[in-house]
Every structure is written in C-alpha cells, then in structure tokens.
Amino acid sequence: MSEPATDTQALTALRQKIDAIDDDVHRLLIERGAVVDSLVRIKGTSKAGNAFRPGREASMMRRLVAAHQGALPVTTVEHIWREIITTFTRMQAPFDVAVDMSHAPERMRDLARFYFGFSVGLDAMPDAAAVVARVAGNTDLGLVAIDQAGAGSPWWRGLIGDGTPRIMSHLPFIRSKRRPADLPALVISPPLADPTPPEVILYAVTSGADLVAGGGIEVLARRESGGIRDTLVAAPADLDRAAIEARAGTTLDTITDVGGIARGIALDGAPSVLYAPIGEGDGA
Numbered sequence: 001m002s003e004p005a006t007d008t009q010a011l012t013a014l015r016q017k018i019d020a021i022d023d024d025v026h027r028l029l030i031e032r033g034a035v036v037d038s039l040v041r042i043k044g045t046s047k048a049g050n051a052f053r054p055g056r057e058a059s060m061m062r063r064l065v066a067a068h069q070g071a072l073p074v075t076t077v078e079h080i081w082r083e084i085i086t087t088f089t090r091m092q093a094p095f096d097v098a099v100d101m102s103h104a105p106e107r108m109r110d111l112a113r114f115y116f117g118f119s120v121g122l123d124a125m126p127d128a129a130a131v132v133a134r135v136a137g138n139t140d141l142g143l144v145a146i147d148q149a150g151a152g153s154p155w156w157r158g159l160i161g162d163g164t165p166r167i168m169s170h171l172p173f174i175r176s177k178r179r180p181a182d183l184p185a186l187v188i189s190p191p192l193a194d195p196t197p198p199e200v201i202l203y204a205v206t207s208g209a210d211l212v213a214g215g216g217i218e219v220l221a222r223r224e225s226g227g228i229r230d231t232l233v234a235a236p237a238d239l240d241r242a243a244i245e246a247r248a249g250t251t252l253d254t255i256t257d258v259g260g261i262a263r264g265i266a267l268d269g270a271p272s273v274l275y276a277p278i279g280e281g282d283g284a
Contacts, residue, residue, distance in 0.1 A: 055196025058262035114181035128155035142188035154230035167259025198260025215247035
C-alpha cells in the first residue's frame with residue numbers, strides 16, 4: 001500500500017531538515033578545526049601538558065548535561081563530544097593512551113574507546129605501575145582501574161615527586177544507571193601546564209592503621225606490606241591534613257598530593273566525594 005502524498009511530502013521535508021542539520025554540524029566541526037589551528041600557532045601547544053584541560057572539559061560537560069533534553073541519551077552526547085574533544089586535543093599535541101590491562105581488560109578497552117574514541121592509539125600495559133612509567137617517559141595519557149583492594153605494590157607512589165605524572169580526572173564522568181563503559185578508573189597525565197584549581201585532591205597516604213571511609217573522604221585503593229598501609233584517598237580540596245586525619249579516624253604517617261580532579265556528575269544515587277548532582281561543583 002502506497003503512502004499518501006501528504007505523508008510522502010512530510011517525510012521528504014523532515015529528511016531534508018536532517019540533511020541540513022548534518023551539513024551544519026560538519027561545517028561547525030570544520031570551523032572548530034580552524035580555531036584549533038589558530039590556537040596552536042598562537043600558543044604553541046606541542047607538549048601534551050599544554051593541551052590537556054580537564055577542568056575546562058568538566059565545565060563544558062556540565063553545561064551540556066544541564067541543557068540536554070529529549071529522547072537522545074545524554075551518554076550518547078557525552079560519547080560524541082568525547083570523540084570530538086580527543087581528536088582536537090591530539091591536533092594540538094599528539095598522544096596515545098596507555099591502558100592497564102591487568103584488571104577487566106575488555107571493560108578497560110570499552111572505557112578507553114568510549115572516552116577517547118578511535119582516533120587515539122591504545123597501548124596495552126601489563127599493570128598500573130607500567131602505565132605510570134609510560135606516562136612519565138612521554139606525552140601519553142594513562143588509564144588505570146580504581147580498585148579498593150589488591151596485591152602488589154602501591155602504583156600511585158610512582159606519582160610522588162617533582163615532574164612526575166599526575167591524576168587529572170576520573171571515569172566515568174557521568175554516573176548513571178544502565179550506562180555503557182561504567183568501569184571506575186583514573187586518568188593519569190603528564191604535569192599540566194595550566195591546571196584548573198581542583199575540587200577534589202588525590203593523596204598517597206601511609207599509616208599504621210586502616211583509614212575509615214566516609215566522613216567526606218573516599219578510599220580508592222589499598223595496599224599493605226610489613227604493617228604499613230598505603231592508601232589512595234580522595235578528599236575535598238578544602239580539607240587540610242588535620243581534617244583528613246580526623247575524618248579518617250587515624251594519624252597519618254605521610255600524606256602527599258598526587259593529583260587533582262573535578263567532581264563528576266551524579267544522575268543517580270546520592271552525591272559522594274567524586275560525584276555531585278548537576279548544578280553543584282561548577283567551579284571547575
């Protein structure tokens with residue numbers, strides 16, 4: 001049965017509108033590329049540390065989520081935008097991503113592809129320490145799964161010292177139910193040339209007793225050897241050492257800043273140290 005003429009005309013008009021939108025999207029991407037070319041000429045961003053702007057990216061993603069509406073899943077918008085931002089960042093300073101494949105390798109690869117797209121190379125690393133060493137030696141990013149417990153040495157101690165890699169963000173940035181690529185992970189980068197003041201500080205901590213999670217701090221990973229407990233801790237940037245010790249429930253032997261991040265967006269569940277509802281944490 002053939003379609004009525006009015007239906008055919010309406011479908012044709014809608015398809016023409018879609019074609020026009022696609023043309024506009026392509027034109028704007030070309031314009032964005034031209035702006036990035038000018039940026040490279042003016043600022044000179046051949047070093048990856050000069051090109052990464054995790055705080056700016058967090059602020060942009062918050063605006064996108066706040067303005068989003070309609071049936072299109074917001075995680076689809078996130079994925080498209082991440083592909084765009086990674087491609088244009090690589091135009092400023094080429095980089096690949098070193099991925100820790102010692103934990104859930106298929107999920108790690110999915111996470112890397114969701115956030116960094118297909119224009120970036122993925123280099124499989126045997127463990128988190130190898131990822132940190134790789135980032136320390138070149139301009140690549142690293143991706144390490146967050147684990148609450150495990151064997152082996154505390155890989156985050158490789159982030160201590162002047163000029164060492166830093167934790168610059170955490171994934172997934174948007175926390176929601178039934179989302180793709182949901183394995184919790186940390187992004188490791190070379191030292192940033194122009195870092196945004198972070199909302200959350202990551203600390204490498206040693207202590208003689210276990211830290212208590214909660215109370216405004218979050219324990220991301222633990223290792224223990226010879227009675228010394230190494231812990232990777234996330235805490236709001238406005239907490240000093242005394243406040244962290246009070247909330248951790250123990251005196252700390254050492255505490256060293258190993259990175260700073262913006263809080264992610266919580267679309268489900270209660271807020272946490274790492275996640276805030278949209279509309280909060282817009283200081284990034």
